[in-house]
Amino acid sequence: MSYLQVEYCTKSDLNICSTNYSEILEILNKENKEGVVMGDFNIDLLQFSNDDFINNTFSQTFVPVITKPTRVTHTSSTLIDHIYTNNVTSTSHSGIIITDMVDHFGTFYVLENPRKNHLPKYEYKRSLSEQNIKKLQEQIKHFYFSDIYHLKANPDKAYNLFLSMIQSTYEVLFLKKKKKEITMHKQYIKKNHG
Secondary structure, X not given: OOEEEEEEOOHHHHHHHHHHHHHHHHHHHHOOOOEEEEEEOOOOOOOHHHHHHHHHHHHOOOEEOOOXXXXXXXXXXXXXXXXXXXXXXXXXXXXXXXXOOOOOOEEEEEEOOHHHHHOOOEEEEEOOOHHHHHHHHHHHHOOOXXXXXXXXXXXXXXHHHHHHHHHHHHHHHOOEEEEEEOOOOOOOOOOOOO
């Protein structure tokens, strides 16, 4: 994402706020930049009288990601806390956090970090061959179990010593080796042919 704008519009400044909002969307659209614009706009998207505001948003290729009421009282429900983005192709999550601590619900929009998918991911495997298993058995024959036996008064220490002896030998004999790059499986929409 290359741009984030947070807005707060009072009811008396709606015209100025709407003009600034339109200019920001127009610039982002012309420069072909991804962006998120969010805030308390004090414009209820659930009312049909806001067609100009919505039409301007859509014409600049931005869409709302919050579509349910964000302020609920005993007498009304309004959607005045908005989040818009033109980045609809990326994996994202948005939602509303319902709380009675304040008069507006919390809203969020989470984008997946695109850079994490570019990191190489490899699969590591250990060779559990018969030869390595025989080597492990041979090594275990030469362990000094008397050290473990002397710890019989403290079974936790005896167990930890035994486990560390086995693990350290296992790590040496069964080394992790890089096998292949893991490919990320893309999800596809499948047509129902039924």
